[in-house]
Each structure stands twice: as structure tokens, then as C-alpha cells.
Amino acid sequence: MQGMSGREENILVLLRLRPLNEKEITVNEVPAWECINETTIFYRNTLREGSTFPSAYTFDRVFRGDCCTKQVYDEGAKEIALSVVGGINSSIFAYGQTSSGKTYTMNGITEYAAADIFDYINRHEERAFVLKFSAIEIYNEIIRDLLSSENTPLRLRDDPERGPILEKLTEETLRDWEHLKELISFCEAQRQVGETYLNDRSSRSHQIIRLTIESSAREFLGKSNSTTLAASVNFVDLAGSERASQALSAGSRLKEGCHINRSLLTLSTVIRKLSKGRQGHINYRDSKLTRILQPSLGGNARTAIICTLSPAQTHVEQTRNTLLFACCAKEVTTKAQVNVVMSDKALVNKLQKEVERLESELRTPGPPSNNCDYASMLRKKDLQIEKMEKEIRELIKERDLAQSRVEDLLLMVGNYQKSGKEKEDTWEDDNSLSESSSIYHSDVRIRQFNNPQYNEDGDSGSTPEEYPEEYCKEVQCVELEESSRDDLEYPVPSTSDNGVLVLPLPGDENVTSQEMLTPVNEEMEDRQFQANSTYSVLEQRLNDVQLSIDSSVGSYPDEQSPQAISATMSNFRNLTLTRSWSCREHYMTGFRTPPNGFRTPSTRCGRCC
Ligand SMILES: Nc1ncnc2c1ncn2[C@@H]1O[C@H](COP(=O)(O)OP(=O)(O)OP(=O)(O)O)[C@@H](O)[C@H]1O
Structure with missing residues (x-):
């Protein structure tokens, strides 16, 4: 696979504030946060608390509680998600505390993006597309194939060219929209979900749904100069950070919470380090999550992070943590590139030419x-x-x-x-x-x-x-x-x-x-x-x-x-x-000059000089 060098750009950071949920309303919570414009979120209680934290945070885009997911998609994530049809890898993350609305947001974003991809395919009949679907979850640091009923963990290995590879991952080629919906439902059923005090259906794992799109111009199909654009878009629904005391978790929930928090901490550390530049060691390998997401965090993909927030005063500390993470993330840059895959014929052609060139070099070895x-x-x-x-x-x-x-x-x-x-x-x-x-x-x-x-x-x-x-x-x-x-x-x-x-x-x-x-x-x-x-x-x-x-x-x-x-x-x-003294002047016969009386050392023989 060849990459066309692209431009460096910052991760797109979006903020979505959800409305107060029933529970919060029941306990007379009032929204502590307010989106004062399209890019700024404001903490209302700073003066009252005398807090030293900033009261306002600015991001690429902030969405109020009454904004629908379609708006978040259209005005935020769409452009990044659809880079995939042009051969650029992309990732959309949802990050936030438990019950802040990550799954709610990502389910919608995934469907809207998939719908747009289908629409794009239908509008570009001149190209032949192959759309593939795969899904995994990372549960307690174990990677599971969500399309497989078997509970066998997937092995992660690093490929020098392709990056992190999941061995034996199931990849379904999508037939149509219905097929996609079917697969999404299947994954949803497979995913680890548990009830906590804060969320009836709390995701206990990080989920990554991946759509891979390959496209080639129909007129070159089967020809030696045929090339293919290939890229993937990741829809990442992270498990939410939680405080055991607030989530009232125990037993397996508590264990899950520990794994979730640890991997999220690694993600935060990676983002914080990346936000300060790429000097020094970046600890991608400290968690499966960061290893898999490495290309999206500091690599060649376009990335958007949607940080979801609860407006409740009781969650202000977690909300501030999320805002801090978002502030670091907006400093991180990636360098997106178009991925071009050569057809087998084109590849063979190119290799043959290279072999010919090398052979001719061998035949006529040039000097250094x-x-x-x-x-x-x-x-x-x-x-x-x-x-x-x-x-x-x-x-x-x-x-x-x-x-x-x-x-x-x-x-x-x-x-x-x-x-x-x-x-x-x-x-x-x-x-x-x-x-x-x-x-x-x-x-x-x-x-x-x-x-x-x-x-x-x-x-x-x-x-x-x-x-x-x-x-x-x-x-x-x-x-x-x-x-x-x-x-x-x-x-x-x-x-x-x-x-x-x-x-x-x-x-x-x-x-x-x-x-x-x-x-x-x-x-x-x-x-x-x-x-x-x-x-x-x-x-x-x-x-x-x-x-x-x-x-x-x-x-x-x-x-x-x-x-x-x-x-x-x-x-x-x-x-x-x-x-x-043996040489005689060549004109000795033609030029009858009498011998002179002195040696002329400068006189040279016309034959040998
Ligand atoms: N923007 C929103 N508008 C209306 N309801 C929302 C919104 N966001 C979330 N909700 C509701 O809040 C509840 C929790 O949402 P969700 O499960 O998506 O949170 P989460 O961040 O994924 O939590 P967890 O990390 O525990 O999985 C759900 O019932 C969901 O319907």
C-alpha cells in the first residue's frame, strides 16, 4: 500500500452536552454547564464556588443538550468520517464519563456515516466499491471479535506497513443497508453491557466498529494500471470512566471499572504527551486500546473526538477531567494520507520493470x-x-x-x-x-x-x-x-x-x-x-x-x-x-644550409620532439 503524503491537521474536538436525565432531574439537579456559543462551554457556578478552574472552554464545536445527533454528525463528524471514501483512514471517538451519552451519540454517528457512505457509493457508478464491516470490543484488556460467537480472544500484532493487525478478525462484505443494520444489531447483542447505578445499560467495554472501503475505477478494472483506494473508518465507543463510589459498583463491575479507568488513563497520557509534541516515548503499548488506536492518534488518519458531558453539578469533577482531556486532544496533530493499493497486475508489472532494471545494471556494472x-x-x-x-x-x-x-x-x-x-x-x-x-x-x-x-x-x-x-x-x-x-x-x-x-x-x-x-x-x-x-x-x-x-x-x-x-x-x-646528437634536422637536404659553428641547444629534432 502506498501513501500519498498529506497535510498535518489537528484532531477535531467536538463537545456534546446532554440534557439532564430523569434521575438527575429527580434529585433537583440544575445544569451547571451551558454552551454560550457554537464553540464555547461555560461553567455557571465558578463565582459562587470561587473555583480556580477556568470557567470557559473553547473547542472546534460545542453542541447543546437540545442538539440532535444528526446535527452533531452533520456539523461535526461528517467531514472526517467521509474522508474514507477518498482513501483516507479516519476515526470518530466518543469520550466521556459513564452515562454522559457516548453510546447514544456513536450509534447515531455510525448510522449516519454509513448511510452517507452508501449514498456516495450509489452516486459514483464509475467506480467499483467493496464495503467491509468488522467490529471488536476490548473487555478487561481482552480483544473480542463481535462478529464471532466464539469467545476466543483476538491476537494483536504489529505490521511494519499496515500498523496494528488483529489476527483472524471476521470481516463481512456488506451487501446492502439491511445487511449493515443486521450486523450492527448482532454486535450490540454481543457487547458487554452491565447495569450500574449511573447507567442501566452501561457499556463495560470499548467498542470499535470498522468500515473498510475499497474502490477502483471501473474502466481500469482488470488492467495493469488499475489501482485501488482503500481506507477504513473507525467508530469508537469508549467505555466511560467511573468512580466506584458513584457507580456503586462491586464485584465484576468493579473489576471492569478498574480496567476501563486504567485504559482510559493510558489514552489520556498518550493524548497529553502527543499534545506536547512527539518528542520522547509515547506509551501506546500500555493498553490494547491505545495500540489499536495508534494510527488514529498520532498517525496517518483524520480524527474527531466527541467528548460527551453530563450537565449535572454532581459530575462536575468528571466533566472537568473530560474537558482537560479535550483540551489536550485539540493540540494533537495527525498527518492524513491517501492510501493507494496497486492491483496484482500493476504490482507484478512494477516488480517486473524493477527486475529488468536491476538485471541491466548487473550486466553493465557502472563504476561507483x-x-x-x-x-x-x-x-x-x-x-x-x-x-x-x-x-x-x-x-x-x-x-x-x-x-x-x-x-x-x-x-x-x-x-x-x-x-x-x-x-x-x-x-x-x-x-x-x-x-x-x-x-x-x-x-x-x-x-x-x-x-x-x-x-x-x-x-x-x-x-x-x-x-x-x-x-x-x-x-x-x-x-x-x-x-x-x-x-x-x-x-x-x-x-x-x-x-x-x-x-x-x-x-x-x-x-x-x-x-x-x-x-x-x-x-x-x-x-x-x-x-x-x-x-x-x-x-x-x-x-x-x-x-x-x-x-x-x-x-x-x-x-x-x-x-x-x-x-x-x-x-x-x-x-x-x-x-x-643522432637526429638530423629534417630539412637538411631541402634547405641547403652550411653547418653552423655553434651548438644551438634549443634546436630540436622535428621527428622525435
Ligand atoms: N444527548 C442525549 N439526549 C437524550 N438522551 C441522552 C443523550 N445522551 C445520552 N442520553 C441518554 O442517557 C443515557 C446514557 O447514555 P449512554 O448509555 O449513551 O451513556 P454512555 O456514556 O454510553 O454510558 P456508559 O459509559 O456507561 O456506557 C441513555 O439512556 C441515553 O438514552
């Missing part, structure tokens, strides 16, 4: 949610690293290109220096321009580099074609490696204040630009400067990207999957910096 996060994080980081690696490759290319331009410029400078005023070209290769970027003009001629390290014999006339190996640029192939990052801080050509290009040479670090180079024309200087700038910028960018990768990899959580980490690290290791 945090692993899932890590996996997506890893994927993201891998993509980031991949992108950065690409960027590095491009930067290396650009940087190498810039480096080669620097070298070309140096070559040109050397040639200028060597050829002096003759300005005689020793060789030229227009192809060299093919790989040059836009900083070169087409009319720039590349001249032979005049470095004794590579041209010891001074054979300036040798062409690249004649010495292919010598002209191959054997460069430092630098692979990224954290440990050798310092190697990236190599000397780069710079321009001196007087406009000469300063190029440090290996093994001759003190050689000045003047000794090495002669001033070149401004255009050459500009180009050299641009090349140097580009080169430095590229170096810086390369470093930045490397640092970014370092931080990306470093930010991986420790719990990453080992495979993913090792894959990432292997990518990363491919970028480690190592020196290699």
Missing part, C-alpha cells in the same frame, strides 16, 4: 559515482594533454624555423664579413627561401657561413652538393625532460647597443661581437631582431605549455585508475627532454 567522476576527469585531462602536445610540436617547429632563420642570418653576416667590399657571392640558393617565412624577402641571398670550425681549410668555394654530410645540420635534438629544463636557457643571439649582432660561440664565450661580426645593414638587423624575438617568444610559450602539462598531470587524484595514469605518464614521458 566517484570513479565515474575520475574517469571523466581523466578523459578531460587526456584531451588537454593531447592538445598541449600538439601545441608543443607546432611550437617546436616554429622555434626550429626561427632558429634556422637566425642561423641563416648569421650565415649572411659571416658572408658579408668574409666577402668584405667585394660583395662577391660564393653561393646562393634560392631554395633556401622556400622555407623562409615572410620575414625574408625574396631578394635576400644566403651566403656561406664563415666559421673555421666547419671550414678549417678555408674552402669557401665548396658547395653543399659537394659535401652533403658536412652540410647536414647536426643539431642538438632536445627532448622535453623536466631534469634538463635548465638546458632551455641557452644563449641566444642578441643585438648590441651599437647595432651589431652578438653571438656567443662555444669555447670562446668572451669573443665580442666586434671580433666576430661586422656591422650589417639595418634591414639585416631588423630581421635578426625579429627572428630572435620570435625565437624567445616561442621558447617562453613552450615552457608555459610544459608547465601547464606538469600541473595538469600533478592535479590528478591519487585514486586514478592505474591504466589511465600510466597512459598519461607515458604520453608525458615522450615529452621528456633528453639530448640526442
